[in-house]
Amino acid sequence: MKSLLRKIEEGDTHVVLEGPNGVGKTSLVAVAAWVASDRFRKKLTSQLYLPLSEPLQIKEDSSEFISDCYFAIARAFLDNEETLKRADRKVPKTRDIKTWLEAPMVKGRGLTISTPFGGGGVNANSSVNGSAGFSNAGFRATIRTWLREAFPEGTGGLVGVIDNLELLETSDAARRLLEEVRDPVLQLSGMRWVLCGARGIARSVAATPRLNGVLSDPIEISPVSHEYIPELIDARLRHYSVRPDSKAPVSAESFVHVYEVSHRNLRDSLRHAQSFAADREADFFLERGEAEIAAEFSGWLEDLALKHESSVKMQPRTWKLLEDLAAFGGTCSPSDFDQFGFNDRAHMRKNVVELERYSVVISSKDDDDQRRRSIEITSKGWLVHYSRAHGLSSPVIPGI
CATH class of the missing domain: 3.40.50.300 (P-loop containing nucleotide triphosphate hydrolases)
Known part of the structure; x- marks a missing residue:
């Protein structure tokens, strides 16, 4: 930072x-x-x-x-x-700003805009003037003036x-x-x-x-290191809690686990933790100890991962690409095809399209810049990978 x-x-x-x-x-x-x-x-x-x-x-x-x-x-x-x-x-007259920002005349692209305050040749009335047009150019000129003066x-x-x-x-x-x-x-x-x-x-x-x-x-920007997760959880708890003795529904140790499952995606990890907490009444957390809550959360996460894996039906070669991509770090570019055992981009692309069909990867075609790592495992993809890697549905067959 x-x-x-x-x-x-x-x-x-x-x-x-x-x-x-x-x-x-x-x-x-x-x-x-x-x-x-x-x-x-x-x-x-x-x-x-x-x-x-x-x-x-x-x-x-x-x-x-x-x-x-x-x-x-x-x-x-x-x-x-x-x-x-x-x-x-120096501050503009914010009463006029608020009146204008909330006026229907400013909503919508390409409309002539009227305002209740000066600038750009507009007459300064206390109500929106529907006849006096305030062009985009006039509005932008006014904003530039505000910025320079403030x-x-x-x-x-x-x-x-x-x-x-x-x-x-x-x-x-x-x-x-x-x-x-x-x-x-x-x-x-x-x-x-x-x-x-x-x-x-x-x-x-x-x-x-x-x-x-x-x-x-x-x-x-790299993912937050695991050793900082407890501090992150404590900081969020201090910010959002209503009582000094409040405890997080998901402990720091459990959050480290979901953070690893999510491939250190902070946004997805927080979303999973919040979904788990929202699915349960407050009494659930008040009546159970930290170890019991942690076990419940781990089981909830496994069920979620298994549900996603069960929705995906792909050929063995496509499954192998997903596992290889996970081992590769979760992102690659089309030019990396040889590192995944493909003879050319076309053959790799065929399997990527199948992965995209099940929303386990997202990719963007960028013929202008082959350096970009434009193929990436999604949040769902990491859950599917976790389920397969831990044999939640059935043992993983070597080489698949």
Whole structure:
């Protein structure tokens, strides 16, 4: 996190994070933004950094995505009005912002927008003016003014996450989208963007000529080490518990187990633990000891894995590819076909398609960048692998 925090506070390019799905990239950014903001509150720095309320999901339509970014920035000014005032920063009239953001006229792409406040040549009335159009250009110009006035150069900014770059599937699509939003979004004064991606796509787009000098070299995010799991569980418990003596439904030891089963995917591990807890009444946890709860959770996880395995019917060669891919680390690129015993990509692709049919792997075809590890075992795939590896349905036949 220190490297991320340093790049947010001191870097002159936007930060890029590369790491597996569910590894905790967006959570890491949230923590870093909070630390940066806390450093200002403690008067350790003159730079004020404030996070946008939610990560922005990447979209193929650049105009829609640009609008999402500007709306999120406008909302951030509303959310942080008091903080900005205490920091003696210039703040727009948030009453007018709220009226405008909630007005029906601003909803929908491609509509003429009317606002109740000044900027862009709009008359400042107390109600939405349906006749006075406020173009996208006028709205964006107003947002740029707010950012410049609230965050003069070198005094901090808003921190926004552009998430899930891999949803664009190909490096070419990601490059095209980011190049289209470079000037209206990535060049905004007073904004610090953190771009997150998996399956190698963030690394692929960061070094393109038009984005060189705009995006940093990617920071590789690795899964949380097992020794930090107890600390992670304790931190979540302190944050969400309503009583000081509260205990987590799933112990740190049990969480380490599901974390390993999920191939160190923090998001999936938390989801499984929460599903287990939600399936049981509160009395279940109050009336049982930690060992009994741990045994119940282990059995619940095995049942879930067996259920997923039972839904998959594949040929032995396809099963072997799944097991080999798991041993390979869970991700690969089509160019790795020879390492899985295939003569060419076409034969490997045939088996990958079968794995995709059962949602045990996800892949994206990227003819523009053969370096990308674009084939990846899914959450369901890791559960299926766990079930087979532990013979939950029947003994695993050697070589299959």
